[in-house]
Structures are given as C-alpha cells and as structure tokens.
Amino acid sequence: xxxxxxxxxxxxxxxxxxxxxxxxxxxxxxxxxxxxxxxxxxxxxxxxxxxxxxxxxxxxxxxxxxxxxxxxxxxxxxxxxxxxxxxxxxxxxxxxxxxxxxxxxxxxxxxxxxxxxxxxxxxxxxxxxxxxxxxxxxxxxxxxxxxxxxxxxxxxxxxxxxxxxxxxxxxxxxxxxxxxxxxxxxxxxxxxxxxxxxxxxxxxxxxxxxxxxxxxxxxxxxxxxxxxxxxxxxxxxxxxxxxxxxxxxxxxxxxxxxxxxxxxxxxxxxxxxxxxxxxxxxxxxxxxxxxxxxxxxxxxxxxxxxxxxxxxxxxxxxxxxxxxxxxxxxxxxxxxxxxxxxxxxxxxxxxxxxxxxxxxxxxxxxxxxxxxxxxxxxxxxxxxxxxxxxxxxxxxxxxxxxxxxxxxxxxxxxxxxxxxxxxxxxxxxxxxxxxxxxxxxxxxxxxxxxxxxxxxxxxxxxxxxxxxxxxxxxxxxxxxxxxxxxxxxxxxxxxx
Numbered sequence: 001x002x003x004x005x006x007x008x009x010x011x012x013x014x015x016x017x018x019x020x021x022x023x024x025x026x027x028x029x030x031x032x033x034x035x036x037x038x039x040x041x042x043x044x045x046x047x048x049x050x051x052x053x054x055x056x057x058x059x060x061x062x063x064x065x066x067x068x069x070x071x072x073x074x075x076x077x078x079x080x081x082x083x084x085x086x087x088x089x090x091x092x093x094x095x096x097x098x099x100x101x102x103x104x105x106x107x108x109x110x111x112x113x114x115x116x117x118x119x120x121x122x123x124x125x126x127x128x129x130x131x132x133x134x135x136x137x138x139x140x141x142x143x144x145x146x147x148x149x150x151x152x153x154x155x156x157x158x159x160x161x162x163x164x165x166x167x168x169x170x171x172x173x174x175x176x177x178x179x180x181x182x183x184x185x186x187x188x189x190x191x192x193x194x195x196x197x198x199x200x201x202x203x204x205x206x207x208x209x210x211x212x213x214x215x216x217x218x219x220x221x222x223x224x225x226x227x228x229x230x231x232x233x234x235x236x237x238x239x240x241x242x243x244x245x246x247x248x249x250x251x252x253x254x255x256x257x258x259x260x261x262x263x264x265x266x267x268x269x270x271x272x273x274x275x276x277x278x279x280x281x282x283x284x285x286x287x288x289x290x291x292x293x294x295x296x297x298x299x300x301x302x303x304x305x306x307x308x309x310x311x312x313x314x315x316x317x318x319x320x321x322x323x324x325x326x327x328x329x330x331x332x333x334x335x336x337x338x339x340x341x342x343x344x345x346x347x348x349x350x351x352x353x354x355x356x357x358x359x360x361x362x363x364x365x366x367x368x369x370x371x372x373x374x375x376x377x378x379x380x381x382x383x384x385x386x387x388x389x390x391x392x393x394x395x396x397x398x399x400x401x402x403x404x405x406x407x408x409x410x411x412x413x414x415x416x417x418x419x420x421x422x423x424x425x426x427x428x429x430x431x432x433x434x435x436x437x438x439x440x441x442x443x444x445x446x447x448x449x450x451x452x453x454x455x456x457x458x459x460x461x462x463x464x465x466x467x468x469x470x471x472x473x474x475x476x477x478x479x480x481x482x483x484x485x486x487x488x489x490x491x492x493x494x495x496x
Contacts, residue, residue, distance in 0.1 A: 006052055007065045007080035010045045010090070011139050017041035018132035025125025034128040035105040042098040042135055049091040052082045056491060066145070076205065079145035084494035085275075085340065089267050090142035092344045095477065096256050096351050097135040099470035103355055104131065104253040106464050110362050111168050111251055126167065130160035134257050141264060147195040147205045150268075151188070157261055158184050161254070168251040170310075180246035183239070187232030194225030210272060215279035223273055223280045227288075230265035234325065237295040240318050244302070247314030252358025255310075256351030259317050266324040266343045270336050274328060275495075281331070288329035289412075289426050293433070295322035300436035304443075308367045309357045312444055313350065319437070320346045320393060326430055327408030330423065332415050333496045338408025340496075341488055345400035348478045349392030352471050353441075356386045359463040360448070369444055374453030378460045381468050383449040388475040390441035395434060400482040405434065407489070 003009075021034045052063050066079035082090065104127070112123045133156060140153030158181065166177035195205065201218055202209040213219035235243035247258055273281040299319025306312035324346065327339030359382050361367055364375070376383040388399070395401035409427055416424025462468075481487050 003048065003051060005065065006048050007063060007082055007143055008067070010048050010094075011080065011136055011143070013041050013045050014132040014135040014139075018129045018136075021125055021128045021132065025121070025128070034124050035101055035108075038101040038104070038128050038132055039098060041132065042094060042101055045135070045139070046091070046094050046098050049082075049087065049094055053087050053091060053491070056082065056084060056087055056494070061494070064145070069146075069149075076148065077146065078149040080143040081145045082143060084491035085267075085271060085496065086142050088344060088488050088491050089264075089340070090139055092347065092477075093138045093142065093260055093264075094135065096260060096347060096474065097138065099474050100253060100256050100351065100355070101131065102470045103358075103467050104128075105466045107253045107358055107362060107467060108168070108251070111253075115168065123167070127164070130164050131254065131257075133157075133160040134254070138257070138260065138264070142267065145207055147199070147207060147210075149205075150207070151192055151195065154188055154191070158188065161250070161258060161261070164254055165246065165250040170249040173249055176245045176249045179242050180250075183242040184233055187229045187239075190225050190229030190232065192229075194222050194229065197225065198222045207272060207276060210276035213280070214277040219277060219280040220283070223277050223284065226272060227269065227281075227284060230268055231291075234262055234265035234321055235318050236291055236322060236325070237298050237318075240295070240299070243318055244311055244315050247317060248308060248311035252310065252354055252361065255313075255354035255358065256347065259350040259354065260347045262317055263321045263324065263343045263347055266321065266328055266339055269325070270328050270340060270496075274331070274336055278331075285329050285331045286420075286422060289326055289423065292322040292326035292329055293426055293430055295319065296326070296430065296433050297436070300433060300440060303440040304436070307369050309360055309369055309372075309444065309448070310354075310367055312369070312440070313353050313357055316353075316393065316437075316440060317350060320350065323405065323408065323430075326426070327411060330408075330412045330415050332411040334414060335408050335411025337489060337492045337496050338404055338406070338411055340492060341485070342401070342404030342408055344488065345392060345404040345478060345481075348474050349389045349399075349401060351474055352385055352389035353393070355467070355471050356382055356389060359467055362467075363460050363463055364457055369447050371454065372448045372457070373451040374449070375457065375460065376449035377453065378457065379449075379462045381462055381472075383445075385468065385471045385475065386445050386449065388478070390445050392475075392478050393441050394438045398479065398482045400478040400485070403482055403485040407485075 017037050062083040064081050066077050069076040069078045116123050137153045137157030144150040162177050162181045199205050202212050232239040296319050303315040324339040324343040327335040392399045392401040395405040412427035
C-alpha cells in the first residue's frame with residue numbers, strides 16, 4: 001500500500017494540529033489536554049517516517065516529492081527528499097518532538113501555574129501552537145530540496161523559540177529571548193546572503209545547483225558564508241556567547257528541541273557543503289577541525305564550572321555538538337557518517353538530561369547542584385534516566401554515543417594515518433578530551449543523587465509517569481541503535 005504525499009503530510013500535519021489547538025484551546029476543559037493533540041499528530045508523522053524508512057531499507061534509493069511554488073519571476077519549486085541521510089535525521093528529531101510533547105503535559109502545567117496562575121488556560125494554547133511549529137520547521141529543514149525553502153523553515157524554527165523563551169522562560173527571559181533571536185538571526189542572514197549569491201551564478205535555488213560552484217572562486221565565498229552562518233547557530237567557540245543563557249533559561253520542555261536546532265547545523269553542513277561543494281569545502285577542513293577541537297575542550301571546562309543544573313547541560317551542548325563537526329570536517333565518508341550518527345545520539349542523550357533537569361527543578365524547586373544530594377532515594381527512576389543520559393553523552397557502550405564516536409574517530413584516524421599527521425594529532429587530542437565528558441556528566445550526577453539528603457528535600461517525590469516514560473522510550477532507542485548501529489549506518493552508507 002502506497003501512502004500518498006507522505007513527506008508533505010510529515011510537514012503539514014503538525015501545522016494542521018497547531019491550528020486545531022488554537023480552535024479548541026479556548027474551551028474551559030480543553031486547555032491542559034492539548035498535549036494529546038500534539039502527541040497524536042507527531043506520533044502519526046513518526047509512523048509516516050518509519051514507513052518511508054522501511055521503503056529505503058528495502059532498496060528504494062529515495063522518496064522525492066516536488067511541488068510548484070512560483071513561476072512569475074523565477075521558476076521556483078519546493079520539494080521534500082527522504083534519502084539515507086535526511087530520513088534518519090528527520091525520524092530521530094520527530095521522535096524527540098513526540099516524546100517531549102508528552103513530557104510537556106505536566107511540565108507546562110507547572111510552569112504556567114507558576115507564571116500566570118492556575119486559571120490561565122490561554123497559555124496552553126499559545127504553547128502547543130508554537131511547539132508544533134517547531135516540529136514543522138525541523139522536518140522542513142531535514143527534508144527540503146530548495147535553498148529558499150530551507151531558509152524559510154530555519155526562520156520558522158527561530159520564531160516560536162523566541163516567543164517561548166520570552167513567554168515561559170526563567171530568569172531575565174525577555175532580555176535573553178532577544179539575545180537568542182539576534183545571534184540566530186545573524187547566522188541566518190549570513191546563510192541567506194550565501195544562497196542568494198549562489199543563485200545569481202547558477203540561476204537556481206535547488207540544493208543540487210551548489211555543485212556547479214564547487215572549486216570556483218565564487219564557490220569559496222558562498223561556502224564561507226553558509227559555513228559561518230551555521231557556525232554561529234551551532235555556537236562554536238567565538239560564537240558561543242548566547243547559548244549558555246538561552247538554553248539555561250528557556251522552558252525545559254523545549255530544551256531538547258533547542259539542542260536539536262543547534263546540532264542540526266551539522267546535518268546542513270554535511271548536506272550542502274560536503275555533499276554538493278566537496279572541492280571547495282575541503283579548503284576549510286583543517287581550520288574547521290581545529291575550531292571543533294577548541295570548542296570541545298573550551299565547552300567541557302565551561303560546563304565543569306557550572307553549579308546551575310540547567311546551565312550545566314546547556315554549556316555541555318557547546319562541547320558535544322562540536323564532536324559531530326569534527327567528524328564532518330575530516331572530509332572522509334566514515335568521519336561524516338560518524339558525525340551524523342553522533343549528532344543523532346547526542347540529541348537523544350541531551351533530551352534525557354535536559355528533561356531530567358526540568359524534573360529536578362519542578363520536583364525540588366531549586367536549580368543549584370550544591371543544594372541537592374541524596375535524591376536517588378526519592379527519585380530512583382529519574383536517577384536511572386540521568387545515568388542513561390550521561391552514558392550516552394560519555395559514549396559508553398552499549399549505548400549509541402559509543403558507536404557515534406567510534407565511527408567518527410575511525411574516520412579521523414584513517415585520514416591521519418593515510419595522509420595527514422595533523423589530523424592524527426587532532427584525533428588523539430579529541431579522544432583524550434572525551435574523558436572530560438565523563439567528568440562533567442557523572443560528577444554532577446553523583447552530587448545530585450548520592451550523598452546526604454538535605455532536610456528541605458525530605459518531601460520530594462518521583463516525577464509523574466508522563467515525564468519519565470517518554471525519556472525511557474528515548475533511552476531504549478539509544479540502546480537499540482547502540483547495539484544495532486546498522487539500523488542507521490545502512491541508510492547513511494547509501495548516501496555518504
């Protein structure tokens with residue numbers, strides 16, 4: 001049985017659900033239950049992506065849908081492409097959005113009650129409307145075939161994230177929302193300049209048209225603008241200032257989605273620059289590897305200096321995202337494959353850890369690690385989830401982080417042995433830096449969940465199942481693809 005317009009449905013269904021939330025959300029009894037509309041629509045689109053994945057797994061090279069957009073001034077088409085690269089990215093991101101929609105049920109109820117009072121149901125409508133726009137934007141970025149279309153979805157992701165930080169964020173949320181918007185808009189602007197410059201030469205906005213510029217002088221500037229634009233959005237060293245504030249102060253129910261947006265730059269760089277502009281992108285290989293390594297080490301030490309549990313996991317995103325960038329910068333198929341695999345693993349682990357931070361804030365009422373301790377006795381499920389998240393980020397077998405790092409460092413070492421001693425040195429330092437990840441994930445875990453329980457925390461209870469079960473599912477996904485990495489690598493190998 002063929003499902004018609006399957007990729008279009010993946011993008012459109014969350015928009016329809018968002019509108020439905022607006023229509024139904026003003027009712028007196030519906031407001032707090034809009035989570036189920038979000039969950040139902042995202043569960044359905046996850047099923048659609050699994051269906052497409054099954055087709056690709058069984059030999060289909062790609063699923064491509066193309067639709068006319070405008071023929072007035074320039075022949076524009078928008079389309080959606082699911083292949084061995086875009087499908088795994090879209091599927092894992094959509095799964096995270098689905099899990100977070102269930103997690104949001106109790107978390108947003110608590111956050112709205114704190115900020116606006118128990119009777120303010122309008123905030124639930126606003127939240128779920130904006131939340132579903134996230135899913136639409138993320139799916140659009142992963143599946144787009146057109147550069148202007150891709151830019152439009154990038155903007156679609158930015159707008160709801162700004163409003164959610166401003167409306168439901170924490171300390172100084174209005175100023176931080178503006179900071180987040182300005183930095184990300186600056187990155188988007190550079191990206192837009194690059195793709196418009198490319199279109200003047202190629203006469204097309206199709207992603208595949210970038211290949212005509214590979215190896216040319218104009219191609220260098222296009223590649224540079226696209227790359228720097230996304231390095232800003234990825235918060236690499238020098239562009240990282242905004243991330244600790246924005247990630248620490250936004251609602252924790254969207255923390256995983258925000259972390260996904262940051263890491264998604266790795267996919268865009270792999271799709272546009274490695275895939276279409278290889279000859280030009282090669283010139284950036286060494287400086288990009290060095291930048292990634294500096295970001296990994298700097299981000300690790302910045303993370304270890306944190307006492308605020310939300311800010312700690314926010315800072316770790318700076319370091320973790322750059323592992324994927326390191327693999328992609330190696331310019332080897334194995335390194336890029338490992339970089340994308342690690343990105344998928346990272347967002348699974350970061351969703352768990354950010355959500356654990358949200359549980360701690362909700363259940364204990366505090367964010368300082370110094371004020372916690374001994375919580376494993378009160379919150380055993382949350383403690384177990386924190387172990388799983390820490391193991392994923394620390395690349396411990398049998399979870400998916402181990403496979404991601406194994407593959408990406410394999411690509412780096414392979415290139416280093418064959419042709420580049422500098423790459424080999426970068427790989428060795430990068431491997432040593434992975435021990436810092438163990439420190440900044442497990443040291444906070446020990447301080448939070450073991451030791452003496454503070455008298456002020458005697459009445460703390462385990463989080464409701466709606467907040468823990470979605471995280472258990474994500475931990476299970478990481479375990480499955482850690483034991484059977486071929487579920488991902490089989491698809492990636494067909495493209496890279």
